[in-house]
Amino acid sequence: MHDVSIRDLRNRGGEVVDRVSRGEHVVITRAGKPVAELRPLAPAAVGAAALLERWRGLPSLDPEALRADVDGVIDSTL
Numbered sequence: 001m002h003d004v005s006i007r008d009l010r011n012r013g014g015e016v017v018d019r020v021s022r023g024e025h026v027v028i029t030r031a032g033k034p035v036a037e038l039r040p041l042a043p044a045a046v047g048a049a050a051l052l053e054r055w056r057g058l059p060s061l062d063p064e065a066l067r068a069d070v071d072g073v074i075d076s077t078l
Contacts, residue, residue: 001025003034 004016004026020026020038028036 001027001037003027003029006030006035 002019002024006028009016009028016026016038020040023040025040026038027034028038
């Protein structure tokens with residue numbers, strides 16, 4: 001978390017918001033004392049319809065081929 005004075009926020013607001021949008025938390029200070037915090041918003045939740053659409057776009061899975069691949073990679077003596 002980094003501190004930014006109100007003056008810096010006024011003069012370089014776009015840069016500060018860019019930093020926050022990249023995940024940084026910024027504390028705004030006035031006369032050296034913290035008065036506010038800027039933090040990125042949580043990503044919007046994905047709705048059920050969008051999840052179903054994504055699921056429909058997934059490739060089909062062959063369980064036998066998956067098992068053969070896993071058996072080929074993992075030591076069966078474990």
